[in-house]
Amino acid sequence: xxxxxxxxxxxxxxxxxxxxxxxxxxxxxxxxxxxxxxxxxxxxxxxxxxxxxxxxxxxxxxxxxxxxxxxxxxxxxxxxxxxxxxxxxxxxxxxxxxxxxxxxxxxxxxxxxxxxxxxxxxxxxxxxxxxxxxxxxxxxxxxxxxxxxxxxxxxxxxxxxxxxxxxxxxxxxxxxxxxxxxxxxxxxxxxxxxxxxxxxxxxxxxxxxxxxxxxxxxxxxxxxxxxxxxxxxxxxxxxxxxxxxxxxxxxxxxxxxxxxxxxxxxxxxxxxxxxxxxxxxxxxxxxxxxxxxxxxxxxxxxxxxxxxxxxxxxxxxxxxxxxxxxxxxxxxxxxxxxxxxxxxxxxxxxxxxxxxxxxxxxxxxxxxxxxxxxxxxxxxxxxxxxxxxxxxxxxxxxxxxxxxxxxxxxxxxxxxxxxxxxxx
Amino acid sequence: xxxxxxxxxxxxxxxxxxxxxxxxxxxxxxxxxxxxxxxxxxxxxxxxxxxxxxxxxxxxxxxxxxxxxxxxxxxxxxxxxxxxxxxxxxxxxxxxxxxxxxxxxxxxxxxxxxxxxxxxxxxxxxxxxxxxxxxxxxxxxxxxxxxxxxxxxxxxxxxxxxxxxxxxxxxxxxxxxxxxxxxxxxxxxxxxxxxxxxxxxxxxxxxxxxxxxxxxxxxxxxxxxxxxxxxxxxxxxxxxxxxxxxxxxxxxxxxxxxxxxxxxxxxxxxxxxxxxxxxxxxxxxxxxxxxxxxxxxxxxxxxxxxxxxxxxxxxxxxxxxxxxxxxxxxxxxxxxxxxxxxxxxxxxxxxxxxxxxxxxxxxxxxxxxxxxxxxxxxxxxxxxxxxxxxxxxxxxxxxxxxxxxxxxxxxxxxxxxxxxxxxx
Numbered sequence: 001x002x003x004x005x006x007x008x009x010x011x012x013x014x015x016x017x018x019x020x021x022x023x024x025x026x027x028x029x030x031x032x033x034x035x036x037x038x039x040x041x042x043x044x045x046x047x048x049x050x051x052x053x054x055x056x057x058x059x060x061x062x063x064x065x066x067x068x069x070x071x072x073x074x075x076x077x078x079x080x081x082x083x084x085x086x087x088x089x090x091x092x093x094x095x096x097x098x099x100x101x102x103x104x105x106x107x108x109x110x111x112x113x114x115x116x117x118x119x120x121x122x123x124x125x126x127x128x129x130x131x132x133x134x135x136x137x138x139x140x141x142x143x144x145x146x147x148x149x150x151x152x153x154x155x156x157x158x159x160x161x162x163x164x165x166x167x168x169x170x171x172x173x174x175x176x177x178x179x180x181x182x183x184x185x186x187x188x189x190x191x192x193x194x195x196x197x198x199x200x201x202x203x204x205x206x207x208x209x210x211x212x213x214x215x216x217x218x219x220x221x222x223x224x225x226x227x228x229x230x231x232x233x234x235x236x237x238x239x240x241x242x243x244x245x246x247x248x249x250x251x252x253x254x255x256x257x258x259x260x261x262x263x264x265x266x267x268x269x270x271x272x273x274x275x276x277x278x279x280x281x282x283x284x285x286x287x288x289x290x291x292x293x294x295x296x297x298x299x300x301x302x303x304x305x306x307x308x309x310x311x312x313x314x315x316x317x318x319x320x321x322x323x324x325x326x327x328x329x330x331x332x333x334x335x336x337x338x339x340x341x342x343x344x345x346x347x348x349x350x351x352x353x354x355x356x357x358x359x360x361x362x363x364x365x366x367x368x369x370x371x372x373x374x375x376x377x378x379x380x381x382x383x384x385x386x387x388x389x390x391x392x393x394x395x396x397x398x399x400x401x402x403x404x405x406x407x408x409x410x411x412x413x414x415x416x417x418x419x420x421x422x423x424x
Numbered sequence: 425x426x427x428x429x430x431x432x433x434x435x436x437x438x439x440x441x442x443x444x445x446x447x448x449x450x451x452x453x454x455x456x457x458x459x460x461x462x463x464x465x466x467x468x469x470x471x472x473x474x475x476x477x478x479x480x481x482x483x484x485x486x487x488x489x490x491x492x493x494x495x496x497x498x499x500x501x502x503x504x505x506x507x508x509x510x511x512x513x514x515x516x517x518x519x520x521x522x523x524x525x526x527x528x529x530x531x532x533x534x535x536x537x538x539x540x541x542x543x544x545x546x547x548x549x550x551x552x553x554x555x556x557x558x559x560x561x562x563x564x565x566x567x568x569x570x571x572x573x574x575x576x577x578x579x580x581x582x583x584x585x586x587x588x589x590x591x592x593x594x595x596x597x598x599x600x601x602x603x604x605x606x607x608x609x610x611x612x613x614x615x616x617x618x619x620x621x622x623x624x625x626x627x628x629x630x631x632x633x634x635x636x637x638x639x640x641x642x643x644x645x646x647x648x649x650x651x652x653x654x655x656x657x658x659x660x661x662x663x664x665x666x667x668x669x670x671x672x673x674x675x676x677x678x679x680x681x682x683x684x685x686x687x688x689x690x691x692x693x694x695x696x697x698x699x700x701x702x703x704x705x706x707x708x709x710x711x712x713x714x715x716x717x718x719x720x721x722x723x724x725x726x727x728x729x730x731x732x733x734x735x736x737x738x739x740x741x742x743x744x745x746x747x748x749x750x751x752x753x754x755x756x757x758x759x760x761x762x763x764x765x766x767x768x769x770x771x772x773x774x775x776x777x778x779x780x781x782x783x784x785x786x787x788x789x790x791x792x793x794x795x796x797x798x799x800x801x802x803x804x805x806x807x808x809x810x811x812x813x814x815x816x817x818x819x820x821x822x823x824x825x826x827x828x829x830x831x832x833x834x835x836x837x838x839x840x841x842x843x844x845x846x847x848x
Contacts, residue, residue, distance in 0.1 A: 016601050045607055074600035080607055168829055173731035176498035176832060177440050183469055183504055189727060210827065282706075302723040303613060307597035311734055313828065393828035403634065404737060404817035405592055408600060 004137055004334075005036045006110025010058075011043030011050060012075040012145075013082075013116035013123065017159030018166075018312040018397075019320035020145045021069035021076045021409075023115050026324020027143065028058055028066050034332045037111060041416055046080035046116070047123060051099050051423055055107065055416040068409030070317055071399045073309030076411050083119055084126050097130055099423055104138060106419040111139050111331050115324075117146035117157075121339055122363035128337035139331035142339035142359050143323055147306045149200035152367040153357045154341035158323055159306070161316030161392035164204030166308035167193055167249075167301065168393060171208040174299065175216030175247050182244035188236060188288050188296040191217070192263075192281035194305060195251035198368045199223045201305075202251035203381040204389050216247030221284075223253035224368050225378035227262055232284075233291055235379055240294065250280045310406050314395025319352070326354040350391035428561055428758075429460045430534025434482075435467035435474060436499040436569075437506075437540035437547065441583030442590075442736040442821075443744035444569045445493035445500045445833075447539050450748025451567065452482055452490050458756045461535060465840055470504035470540070471547060475523050475847055479531065479840040492833030494741055495823045497733030500835050507543055508550050521554055523847055528562060530843040535563050535755050539748075541570030541581070545763055546787035552761035563755035566763035566783050567747055571730045573624035576789040577781045578765035582747055583730070585740030585816035588628030590732040591617055591673075591725065592817060595632040598723065599640030599671050606668035612660060612712050612720040615641070616687075616705035617729060619675035622792045623647045625729075626675035627805040628813050640671030641804075645708075647677035648792050649802035651686055656708075657715055659803055664718065674704045734830050738819025743776070750778040774815035 010027050012020055024042075031037045040058040043050040056077070058066070069076055086093040104112065114124040121142040128140035144151050149160035171191060178189045195201040199222030209215040218239040221227060239246040254262050263280030281298040288296045319342055326340040338356040345351035373385040381389075400407045434451050436444055448466075455461045464482040467474040480501070482490070493500055510517040528536070538548040545566040552564035568575050573584035595615060602613045619625040623646030633639040642663040645651060663670040678686050687704030705722040712720045743766055750764040762780040769775035797809040805813075824831045 012604075016604050048607060072600075073597055075604035078604045078606070081605075165828055169734045170728045170732075172829060172832070173497055173733055174727045176496075176733075177727045177731035180436075180440050180499035180502045181505075182502070183472060191728075207827070208829065210829065297726055298724060299726040299728050300722060300724040301728070302721055303598045303601045304594045304615075304723050304725070307601035308594075309597055309600075310593045315828075390827065395828060396825060401820060403631070403814065404589055404739075404819065405596060405632065405634065408596075 007039040008111040010113040013046035013120035016074040018162035022320035023324035025069035026321035030325040030328040048080040072408040115143040125359035141327040150198040158320035161313035165393035168208040186240040221250040312397040431463040432535040434537040437470035437544035440498040442586035446744035447748035449493035450745035454749040454752040472504040539567040549783035565751040574622040582744035585737035589817035592632040610664040645674040736821040
């Protein structure tokens, strides 16, 4: 295959994670080793910025800034929730696609990397197909990123290990706190974590038990298992009787037997048309306080969990960077329309490598926690899950601090001169 | 003064912090140097456990466990919210006091240390006065502890620096996240932190700005400043216009112009009769979404913030241990009815020492953020506050980890043989 010489463009999409920038660093640092890649550009705010020709010159960044991306959470190039929706808005999507290729051509983009989750892999796949259709020679690679861990084919997703590590530390610490306050009256604390359709994040907090059944979390409610109020209240009562306190972790998308999210606020939808959820823990608190007359508090970690670079997983950060580097190598090897996936070789000791999966297999498929990785009663992930998740949180990312706080990298983002008329 | 030989009893009370155990370690390790102290006992669940004669032998703990208390959050001896309420329940309080002294005498307790906040210092003060009244020779010392930072006389309270450090890291990281997601539609994130009457915890998050006005938090709402909806919404609008996003930190006890907490759930009271608050951020979200039609998310850190040993302040932990050691030395020097206080010598460079303050000056006095430490418009603490708070979050407590999670100490808690009939 003839070597493809040209410029590289990378952009980030969807909800940030603690290690999404590590993947960007992986791409950029590996790109520096390949002479076929000339300029290295970043697209601001994902494809939204590319549509607006808002590109920045990443060769103008300090080398230490690129290295610093390995421990800097959130999306250094900014992100978006913008979909090429050929089903619902075919004309707009077609117009957007035309504009994207105008920008690619204007800047001689021959390598395009899109770091994101399900929706973003779908976007990358469509861009790849369009490049083929237009015979525009460009290598398109998706780079996996999602705290939700719901991409198929990859053993797990970069971003997942770090959210689990932080959430586990939080559950453990809150458990110490609530346990040390517990007197005969008993108490309950409900910690709501992210996870819309898949319960991977909530399930991961089982690692906080460190193998001791008496340790928190005592109950984990997953979106995959319909919420059964009576059985739940019985389990809370039993736990308080045994320990004087009960720590419950719930995924934001926990559903009742009718498949309705118990904490859904149906009045608001995000840009992808998903219902905005924010109330599962509050709903459960109402139930526990109302039915059991048990002192109950809630914690809503929200965005804090996916941005907690100060306690990110070193394993996760390493894998995220490796996915970026593998995507780059795949592209320079002539591949397009692929996503690096993490392949587990063994759990103990933990060994993995990276292979490439066609994007067509990945886009818009959601991968949930297998039923046989969850206890029969549905209240805790079992040993199979623990064997899977345990290696992913190992190791601490070292972060520099200044004045007692993390010193994260902010890129200069020197703009690339625009070559096109403004988007209309 | 004749040397007082006998046993030591230490207990913890009120809400835990990341460094309340460091104070216990300070007392115990210093006690090991004083021959007048024979046995070292811990009272479980504060005075509630002492009333029940639930004492544990701290000389039976591993030395490394005592050292490990320096980085272990929450109350290793467990705590309580139990008040000797001579005003409302004088007969019960008098009976409790009799029982406490039966326990003290039965176990030859001559040194009593009570680690806690306002209410706990009041309890310590009453026990000291009672010992004097009974001519029971016992040295009673309060040891300051409260994330709320509302004890008078001491420059600040052990526990405060750590909650501020963790909350600042969270605000900074959430700011990176929300900022990197911000597109033209704008967005708002409201982070609710603890602080019932005093806004010290909320105010402390100003340090996350690191001196840059554009950095989050953009607005900090304190219980000390009546909430003005119109001015608040104007500021949110201006902030979003400038930055595309706005991070708001609010103390749980933010009040309207009538002095009513905007997020109060008046139906539930804690053991001290304070209203339970949990809804300020949700209330503000309603206002922002309703009036500005701006995408708004909330974070409720709850207990996580006061238990976050994984990102505790080394300065705070050192001061907490020093307060414990100073209390012990004060007691062996013959003092009773005092609390160690931190005296600031200079802010830059940060220098401090510890002196003793009579408990009578401390008990039940609340210390709020001075008005002239807050900007005229009330939305941000000013330079005076920043100079005060900045040194308190410096340094990271090193914690051992195991399987990727903090490895905190759990005491053996070998019970001391009971010598009294059960409490009736």
